[in-house]
Amino acid sequence: MRTERIGTSDVRFRRQGEGDFAVVFVHGFLDDQYVWDGLIGELATPGIECVTLDLAGSGDRTQASGPFTYYRFADEVGAVADALGKPFVIVGQSLGSAVAELVAAQRPDRALGLVLVTPVPLAGTRQPDEVMDAFRSLGGDGDAQRAVRTQLSAALAEADLDRLVVSGTRMRPETVREAADCWNNGHPAGEQPSRYTGPVLIVRGEDDGFVTDESVTQGVAPRFAAPETVAVGQAGHWAHLEQPTHVAGHLDRFLARALPAVQASAWTNAFEEKSANAFSDAFAAEVTLEASALTRTVEGRDQVKNVMAAASTIYDSLVFTQETVSGERSYLEWKATAFGGTQIDGVTILTKNADGQIVRAAIHHRPLGAVHRFSAELGRRLNGVLDAEYFHRG
Known part of the structure; x- marks a missing residue:
């Protein structure tokens, strides 16, 4: 100061x-x-x-x-x-x-x-x-x-x-x-x-x-x-x-x-729109999703876009703070809040094909308590869409 x-x-x-x-x-x-x-x-x-x-x-x-x-x-x-x-x-x-x-x-x-x-x-x-x-x-x-x-x-x-x-x-x-x-x-x-x-x-x-x-x-x-x-x-x-x-x-x-900091992409724009169709535009048909908030890998565009659309609506705020690109991979750091003020930090790794579509997304949340709460809320919102075994319990 x-x-x-x-x-x-x-x-x-x-x-x-x-x-x-x-x-x-x-x-x-x-x-x-x-x-x-x-x-x-x-x-x-x-x-x-x-x-x-x-x-x-x-x-x-x-x-x-x-x-x-x-x-x-x-x-x-x-x-x-x-x-x-x-x-x-x-x-x-x-x-x-x-x-x-x-x-x-x-x-x-x-x-x-x-x-x-x-x-x-x-x-x-x-x-x-x-x-x-x-x-x-x-x-x-x-x-x-x-x-x-x-x-x-x-x-x-x-x-x-x-x-x-x-x-x-x-x-x-x-x-x-x-x-x-x-x-x-x-x-x-x-x-x-x-x-x-x-x-x-x-x-x-x-x-x-x-x-x-x-x-x-x-x-x-x-x-x-x-x-x-x-x-x-x-x-x-x-x-x-x-x-x-x-x-x-x-x-x-x-x-x-x-601000001309992190450049907008189909991924960051989809988080702004918070809709399944927005995420669909970013994904290849065979895309896979791994996340600390999930117990197993989600496969295929339809399932992955449903998970990401539901996840985006849980956040009260989400800001992408840094981006690094190395070949076909992009590394995004982000900060978010959820549940009325709980701080969640994370790193997302996106792997793209030659057409620029995402074929693999790996999302790492922290801290652990927020991860478990986020997973439970995600399971509640995807009830009937994705099997309960994909989410942490307790």
């Missing part, structure tokens, strides 16, 4: 990790850069540098003078992205999602992806004054901030809630008022299709009463050409804090597609 500054300004940013690519995180209204720490700790993507900063008026910059506008926020975050000197994916939450879009749109050659977490529309929420007065008056009122955060979250831990309230009440009342008007009034660019045309992921909390499914489908997603939208269960407006493992899994999968 290291901290750097933009010139002689008060804009400081933290850099964590090393890699050829950066992921820049932009926090939301009343928050600070530390709101991302839990999510960053859950990321499994290798070769990335994670970067956070406080927006003007927030966190360690509460003494900054105004204006507190999207123009100023985007200029400062953009300066940080430029200082990194490398391609980046930018992630923003709530108010920060609008800032992230503006930064990405201004740097199409280096912005490899845009992730919007519980995003407010760039055009603004356009709430009436009687609603906005409640938000404008939150400055310095810890009880009111706690009530709002509790109302708009579903699984915010008490310790996280306490820290957010402390961070939010440090902001000056005049800053809070101006920042609230910022996300309510929006930016002129939000009235048109987004100028950012790269890959976009939109993450919404299923229980978010502020950024609802309707607000995303009508006010956010239509402005992008082909965004991917996911909903996180048991999460509200702070999905990245409430369910960091699940949000990190979605971000890891997005990074695997957006």
Whole structure:
């Protein structure tokens, strides 16, 4: 972890990790850069540098003078992205999602992806004054901030809630008022299709009463050409804090597609689609499958594709982190979660024929406890399709 500054300004940013690519995180209204720490700790993507900063008026910059506008926020975050000197994916939450879009749109050659977490529309929420007065008056009122955060979250831990309230009440009342008007009034660019045309992921909390499914489908997603939208269960407006493992899994999968690291193949694409037909395209007719989660070899395209399709649906997240090719063999390292957060690591060895079809797949999971649980769940999902003798018992 290291901290750097933009010139002689008060804009400081933290850099964590090393890699050829950066992921820049932009926090939301009343928050600070530390709101991302839990999510960053859950990321499994290798070769990335994670970067956070406080927006003007927030966190360690509460003494900054105004204006507190999207123009100023985007200029400062953009300066940080430029200082990194490398391609980046930018992630923003709530108010920060609008800032992230503006930064990405201004740097199409280096912005490899845009992730919007519980995003407010760039055009603004356009709430009436009687609603906005409640938000404008939150400055310095810890009880009111706690009530709002509790109302708009579903699984915010008490310790996280306490820290957010402390961070939010440090902001000056005049800053809070101006920042609230910022996300309510929006930016002129939000009235048109987004100028950012790269890959976009939109993450919404299923229980978010502020950024609802309707607000995303009508006010956010239509402005992008082909965004991917996911909903996180048991999460509200702070999905990245409430369910960091699940949000990190979605971000890891997005990074695997957006960053030029492991090259996409029929195998990795099939895991994305989680369908038997997708795996069928990758396999030769005589393919065989060996796995630590199986007690014997599975033979033939139809049986192997059924096993792999069922297995892919067990994972909560799966990211291919390294790939090495030697002749007809490919070696893939991967990290996954299943069963609500159980970590599973593994190596897959694929052997292909002259036509590029897979003739043998060998999949090695670890640790042992997760292997047994995975095998039992796989047997349950393949009941009637594959004999019970193929799976571990007990």
